[in-house]
Amino acid sequence: MQWTEVSVLTTNEAVEAVSNILQEAGASGVKIDDAADYQHLQARPDEILDLGDIPHRTTGAEVTAYYPATVFVPEILPTIKQRVNELASFGLNAAPGKVTTQAVADESWATAWQKYYHPVRITRYLTVTPSWEDYQPVQPGEQVIRLDPGMAFGTGTHPTTQLSLTALEMVVRGGERMYDVGTGSGVLSIAAKFLGVDQITAFDLDDVAVRSAKANLALNPVAADVVAKPNDLLNGIHQPVDLVVANILAEIIVPLVPQAWENLTPGGYFLTSGIIADKLETVVAAQKKQGFIIDNILQMKDWRGVIAHKPTEDE
C-alpha cells in the first residue's frame, strides 16, 4: 500500500490553519515540525537536553500530512496550494507556503487502511468488496466486484470511481466494446463486464496499475477476457468502440477528448470523471467544442462526472 506525504513549509502562526487545510483535503494524519517549539524548550533553564544533539528546525515550520492511495493527491494539490496562498488575505503569514509531495510505503499504515476498507454497495446492482472479505450478495441481481487494489488507485469507494460506476450503470445496455482509460485497479472494467459490456481493453500509463488491474481481473472470472496493457491515453489507438470511460485528472481529460472522438462510433458514449468542481467548465467546453453532446452531469461532494455522446448522423 502506497501513501503520499504532502508537506507545506510555513510559519508558526499559520501551522493550525495549514493543518486544517490538509485535514479537510482528506489527510489521515498530520505531523507538525515547528522551530518555535524548540525555541520554547531552549528557554527553559532547567532543560537537561542538549538541543544541539537533536536534529530540528531552526526557522519556520513544516506541516506534513499523509494521504492513502484512495485519495487522488494530484487532484487535491491545486486546492491545497490555492488555500495556503489565500491565508495571507486572512492576515496570516504562511510564507513560503511551498508544497511538496513524496510517496511513502509503510506497513503499519497499510494495515490501518485495510482495517477500514469494507464492502460498499455503490449502486443497487454493484458492490465492491476487498478480496479478503467473504461477502455474499444480499439482493437478487447484486454483482460483487472483488478487489485487492494494492498500490493502484480504485477501491471503488472514492467519489470519482463511484461517479464512473453510476455513469456506466446508466448507459450500458449490453454487448458494447469499451476502452477503460486509466484503469488503475481495473474496477471500472470489472463493473462494465458485470453490466454486460462485451469486449474491453483497459489502459494505464503506470505499469504498477496494469499489474494490479490484471490481478483483479483474474479475481473476477466475469472479467477474465479483459485485456489490460500499458498505454498513454489512447495514443496509437485507431479502432472505434461504443464506449470510452476515463476517471482521470481534468487536465488529462482535455487531451483525451479528440482521441475519444476518433475512437467512438456515432452514438457512442464518453464517460469522464475525476473532475474537481471548478474544472468542470473546462472539460465540458472541450467536449462541446469537439462536437460531443452533453447528456448528464453527475456530482458527488466536490467531484463531477460527465456523460456525453458522439452524435449520430441524424442528430
Ligand SMILES: C[S@@+](CC[C@H](N)C(=O)[O-])C[C@H]1O[C@@H](n2cnc3c(N)ncnc32)[C@H](O)[C@@H]1O
Ligand atoms: C483516478 S485513477 C482511476 C482508477 C480507476 N479507473 C477508478 O475509477 O477508480 C486514474 C488512473 O489513471 C492513470 N493515468 C494517469 N495518466 C494517464 C495517462 N496519460 N494515460 C493512461 N493512464 C493514466 C493513473 O495511473 C491512475 O491509475
